[in-house]
Amino acid sequence: MSRVVVVGAGVGGLTAAVRLARAGHAVTVFERSDHLGGKLGVYERDGFRFDTGPSLLTLPQVFTEAALDLEPLDPVLRHVFPDGTVLDSSPVHAEFLERIAAAMGDEAAHDWDRFWHRARRIWTASWRSVLRKPVTPASLAALSWRVGDLAAIAPGRTLRSLGRHYLRDPRLRMMLDRYATYTGADPRRAPAALAAVPYAELAFGGWYVPGGLGTLATVLASACASAGVRIELNTPVEHIETAAGRVTGVRLGDGSLVRTETVVSNVDALTVYRDLLPEPRRLTGLADRSLAGFVLLMGVRGETPSLAHHTVFFPSYYDSEFDTVFGSATRRARPAADPTVFVTRAADPRVHPSGCEAWFVLVNAPRHGTGWRETDWRRAGLADAYGDHVLGVLARRGLDVRDRLVFRETRTPADLAAATGAPGGAIYGTAGGLMRPVNRGAVEGLHLVGGSVHPGGGLPMVTLSAQMVADRIGPA
Numbered sequence: 001m002s003r004v005v006v007v008g009a010g011v012g013g014l015t016a017a018v019r020l021a022r023a024g025h026a027v028t029v030f031e032r033s034d035h036l037g038g039k040l041g042v043y044e045r046d047g048f049r050f051d052t053g054p055s056l057l058t059l060p061q062v063f064t065e066a067a068l069d070l071e072p073l074d075p076v077l078r079h080v081f082p083d084g085t086v087l088d089s090s091p092v093h094a095e096f097l098e099r100i101a102a103a104m105g106d107e108a109a110h111d112w113d114r115f116w117h118r119a120r121r122i123w124t125a126s127w128r129s130v131l132r133k134p135v136t137p138a139s140l141a142a143l144s145w146r147v148g149d150l151a152a153i154a155p156g157r158t159l160r161s162l163g164r165h166y167l168r169d170p171r172l173r174m175m176l177d178r179y180a181t182y183t184g185a186d187p188r189r190a191p192a193a194l195a196a197v198p199y200a201e202l203a204f205g206g207w208y209v210p211g212g213l214g215t216l217a218t219v220l221a222s223a224c225a226s227a228g229v230r231i232e233l234n235t236p237v238e239h240i241e242t243a244a245g246r247v248t249g250v251r252l253g254d255g256s257l258v259r260t261e262t263v264v265s266n267v268d269a270l271t272v273y274r275d276l277l278p279e280p281r282r283l284t285g286l287a288d289r290s291l292a293g294f295v296l297l298m299g300v301r302g303e304t305p306s307l308a309h310h311t312v313f314f315p316s317y318y319d320s321e322f323d324t325v326f327g328s329a330t331r332r333a334r335p336a337a338d339p340t341v342f343v344t345r346a347a348d349p350r351v352h353p354s355g356c357e358a359w360f361v362l363v364n365a366p367r368h369g370t371g372w373r374e375t376d377w378r379r380a381g382l383a384d385a386y387g388d389h390v391l392g393v394l395a396r397r398g399l400d401v402r403d404r405l406v407f408r409e410t411r412t413p414a415d416l417a418a419a420t421g422a423p424g425g426a427i428y429g430t431a432g433g434l435m436r437p438v439n440r441g442a443v444e445g446l447h448l449v450g451g452s453v454h455p456g457g458g459l460p461m462v463t464l465s466a467q468m469v470a471d472r473i474g475p476a
């Protein structure tokens with residue numbers, strides 16, 4: 001029986017651990033923190049239960065290691081535009097077209113239908129040629145894929161330009177642009193291939209896990225237990241030991257050495273290459289880093305019928321938000337004055353006391369430490385002041401919750417970085433791009449899973465990375 005060490009108990013690490021143990025390996029997971037799930041965090045207070053990370057599960061067919069009880073969402077998302085238009089997305093295409101026509105007119109519905117057919121081609125090509133296969137610069141260059149798939153994905157084209165080509169209504173353009181942020185990217189730089197994201201979300205639906213998405217970590221943990229995986233919490237891996245270009249073991253925080261020839265790392269690739277390997281190595285194929293997020297967790301009195309499970313409130317000038325949170329060569333990244341505000345409020349009595357609601361509010365935010373003082377999220381008072389600001393923005397967009405708060409907690413990019421080891425609190429690891437770091441590590445026996453490597457961030461992609469890596473390692 002071969003011994004495999006998994007570093008990190010995020011969704012990628014736990015999924016790889018289950019799959020490898022079922023394939024006959026003796027698997028040990030070392031996790032630096034005192035809890036499982038990584039960014040898939042849960043926070044409980046006064047009878048309220050919050051997911052501190054993911055709130056939307058897509059591509060349920062991917063989660064084969066976790067038997068989940070799922071509830072479909074309709075609408076998947078409610079969009080509130082700056083002119084007051086409200087558009088609910090539907091997992092049934094014909095129904096969504098009717099909703100678009102009712103809210104924005106027939107021309108807009110026709111445009112979305114045309115875009116949808118192109119997005120389906122992109123999805124089909126991505127699923128077949130990219131998402132379940134290790135993609136490397138060499139495989140791209142060798143054009144080993146079907147030429148039709150390459151044409152559909154249109155490498156080199158941006159999501160923004162694809163949207164401008166198909167969609168005339170500025171509100172639909174805004175709606176499409178937002179999908180770039182599902183990988184923490186700027187739509188003006190993100191590849192057109194990300195059109196696969198709205199396709200997948202609407203064609204296969206958006207799902208809620210009763211009790212909250214944190215349940216996924218619990219289910220994966222029990223799958224680990226049944227498969228015989230050993231999990232050690234509060235056990236950071238300080239180094240990956242190598243000799244002659246091969247993995248020989250991992251050095252733990254207490255100085256002890258655990259010998260193994262196979263390490264699956266769920267740690268951000270940047271950290272692995274910079275800090276865990278014996279000599280810092282250049283990470284090839286590093287795409288842009290993902291955005292971080294600023295989160296408010298709020299216990300709220302009363303009910304809010306204007307909210308769907310997920311509601312997005314758009315700003316008047318979307319590009320100015322991207323300019324601000326990404327920064328540029330001449331302007332440092334800063335929190336946005338007029339950000340998009342994403343509110344999740346589950347109608348699930350398991351997550352709030354009766355007569356109340358548990359709100360998760362997320363806005364795009366620059367990574368911790370990427371700019372000057374403005375992006376030092378540890379600066380005294382910044383988190384509270386920005387939280388006040390976000391609630392003021394929400395009030396100006398028609399939803400004033402400030403006099404209904406039972407309590408309010410804040411999670412900044414610096415908090416996420418501290419809790420999960422995500423550099424700068426990047427939500428998704430690397431932002432959208434075809435050239436993410438590859439799953440095969442720089443030394444023999446090292447494999448990488450999780451949001452910072454191919455095929456990317458978000459629960460389904462992270463799960464696919466783990467499945468690909470486990471299958472590549474093969475049976476014991």
Ligand SMILES: Cc1cc2nc3c(=O)[nH]c(=O)nc-3n(C[C@H](O)[C@H](O)[C@H](O)COP(=O)(O)OP(=O)(O)OC[C@H]3O[C@@H](n4cnc5c(N)ncnc54)[C@H](O)[C@@H]3O)c2cc1C
Binds near residue numbers: 030031266
């Ligand atoms: C606010 C927020 C909202 C999100 N919303 C969604 C959403 O709605 N839908 C969706 O699909 N995705 C969403 N995501 C993204 C999703 O959470 C991530 O893509 C996914 O959970 C990342 O999993 P991972 O496998 O990369 O591991 P991570 O979650 O990054 O976990 C890595 C683990 O490794 C551990 N670790 C790090 N260094 C060491 C070390 N040296 N030794 C031992 N252990 C170590 C960490 O403590 C951590 O537990 C969201 C994320 C956030 C933060």
